Amino acid sequence: MDLNYAPEDRAFREATRRWFQANTPKVEPKTLAERKAWHRTMYDAGYVGMLWPKEYGGRGATPMQQAIVQDEMARAEAPPPINGLGIGFIGPTIIVHGTEAQKQRYLQKMLTAEEIWCQLYSEPNAGSDLAGLKTRAEDAGDDFFVISGQKIWTSSGPIADWGILLARTDSKVPKHKGISCFLFNMRQPGVDVRPLKQITGSSLFSEVFMTGARAEKSDLIGKLNGGWEIAQTTLGYERGANSLGRVTRYLTAFHHLVRMVKELKRNGKALIDDPVVRAKLGKIFTELEVQRYAALRVLSALSKGEPISAASSITKLSYTEFEKRFFELGVEILGPWGQLMPGSPDDVVEEMSTSSGEPGTFATAYLWSRAGTIYSGSSEIQKNVIGERVLGLPKEVRADRMKG
Numbered sequence: 224m225d226l227n228y229a230p231e232d233r234a235f236r237e238a239t240r241r242w243f244q245a246n247t248p249k250v251e252p253k254t255l256a257e258r259k260a261w262h263r264t265m266y267d268a269g270y271v272g273m274l275w276p277k278e279y280g281g282r283g284a285t286p287m288q289q290a291i292v293q294d295e296m297a298r299a300e301a302p303p304p305i306n307g308l309g310i311g312f313i314g315p316t317i318i319v320h321g322t323e324a325q326k327q328r329y330l331q332k333m334l335t336a337e338e339i340w341c342q343l344y345s346e347p348n349a350g351s352d353l354a355g356l357k358t359r360a361e362d363a364g365d366d367f368f369v370i371s372g373q374k375i376w377t378s379s380g381p382i383a384d385w386g387i388l389l390a391r392t393d394s395k396v397p398k399h400k401g402i403s404c405f406l407f408n409m410r411q412p413g414v415d416v417r418p419l420k421q422i423t424g425s426s427l428f429s430e431v432f433m434t435g436a437r438a439e440k441s442d443l444i445g446k447l448n449g450g451w452e453i454a455q456t457t458l459g460y461e462r463g464a465n466s467l468g469r470v471t472r473y474l475t476a477f478h479h480l481v482r483m484v485k486e487l488k489r490n491g492k493a494l495i496d497d498p499v500v501r502a503k504l505g506k507i508f509t510e511l512e513v514q515r516y517a518a519l520r521v522l523s524a525l526s527k528g529e530p531i532s533a534a535s536s537i538t539k540l541s542y543t544e545f546e547k548r549f550f551e552l553g554v555e556i557l558g559p560w561g562q563l564m565p566g567s568p569d570d571v572v573e574e575m576s577t578s579s580g581e582p583g584t585f586a587t588a589y590l591w592s593r594a595g596t597i598y599s600g601s602s603e604i605q606k607n608v609i610g611e612r613v614l615g616l617p618k619e620v621r622a623d624r625m626k627g
């Protein structure tokens with residue numbers, strides 16, 4: 224395996240690095256309007272929707288170029304694009320399964336963040352067992368379905384204009400076979416979005432209550448009752464995404480940690496002089512490098528056009544569990560300084576990006592690190608997928624799989 228970059232990729236990286244050095248905002252964009260403006264600046268420079276086909280407003284770039292942009296963004300500690308769910312996997316799902324009219328109507332405004340998207344899959348009793356969802360879509364006979372039910376953990380729900388929605392269209396068939404997928408207008412009567420307060424203090428996700436809301440028949444994506452297949456496409460994109468940029472973000476946090484342990488003192492000595500601290504830092508750095516090579520393996524498969532499919536569960540399980548260990552170690556080594564939240568005096572706290580993209584401290588990054596082992600399928604679910612679909616082990620014994 225050749226681990227060197229091709230000359231054209233090196234040139235692309237240098238140009239990208241220069242652009243982010245010159246354009247990354249000096250002050251973190253805070254309001255929605257400021258975040259949209261930064262997103263638009265990146266889009267106009269060609270750094271959003273890298274893999275999307277040119278005909279739908281993307282760059283038609285290679286997976287390597289996309290990875291380089293994510294890597295350089297992380298290196299510059301640039302704020303991420305705002306419409307991450309839309310651009311990362313809802314748009315690509317529409318490109319694969321949508322009609323031409325849907326592509327023309329939705330994709331461009333998703334890329335430019337004129338319309339923000341969310342994912343309406345999970346429900347209070349349908350998370351890991353997503354196929355057990357109860358939200359109903361009833362055919363109203365004319366041009367639309369009537370939607371009633373409740374969704375939960377809807378990221379970006381409070382700011383979303385549109386959502387990709389899974390709802391039950393047939394309750395008489397086995398549960399996976401009676402689900403349909405819709406593109407759903409969040410700004411209509413009958414949709415009530417209630418933000419949820421998170422442990423970090425922010426409210427990036429929400430509950431969504433739908434009472435007699437409307438989904439147009441022209442917004443059905445794929446076939447009626449074919450929603451499960453669409454959900455698999457979405458989850459596949461979600462689990463394999465942004466591998467190299469993530470490692471660079473960890474590395475940036477690692478450098479913050481090293482800087483802090485050089486400055487902070489315990490019992491009159493710099494923390495870095497404590498042999499136990501040094502050994503722990505060395506061990507976690509080795510793990511970080513393992514993450515880098517795992518990311519390169521994903522990138523190599525994508526570059527060769529190989530599907531990452533169920534194997535993306537291995538990457539997801541590995542990096543999310545690593546992230547928990549990494550930030551837990553940071554909090555442990557830093558002691559009381561590791562507990563500082565944003566808003567503490569600048570001279571004692573290092574600011575860094577959390578896995579959600581919002582800026583924070585080691586404490587918020589530690590709190591956020593729990594989320595990765597839950598969303599897009601929890602660690603236990605990834606282990607089931609790896610066992611059954613990658614290793615070919617016997618299927619998990621589950622009540623809904625038993626006959627009679």
Ligand SMILES: Cc1cc2nc3c(=O)[nH]c(=O)nc-3n(C[C@H](O)[C@H](O)[C@H](O)COP(=O)(O)OP(=O)(O)OC[C@H]3O[C@@H](n4cnc5c(N)ncnc54)[C@H](O)[C@@H]3O)c2cc1C
Pocket residue numbers: 341342343344345346347348349350351352375376377378379428594595597598599600601602603604607619
């Ligand atoms: C930060 C964050 C953002 C999210 N954003 C969105 C979003 O935008 N849109 C959306 O639709 N959803 C979103 N989710 C929801 C997420 O997909 C679900 O939380 C996840 O699928 C787990 O479902 P659950 O919370 O209902 O837990 P449950 O399914 O109730 O699981 C509870 C526990 O039981 C374990 N478990 C369940 N089934 C099995 C099994 N068969 N074998 C072994 N162990 C099992 C789980 O691993 C877990 O530890 C988000 C979640 C988080 C944390």
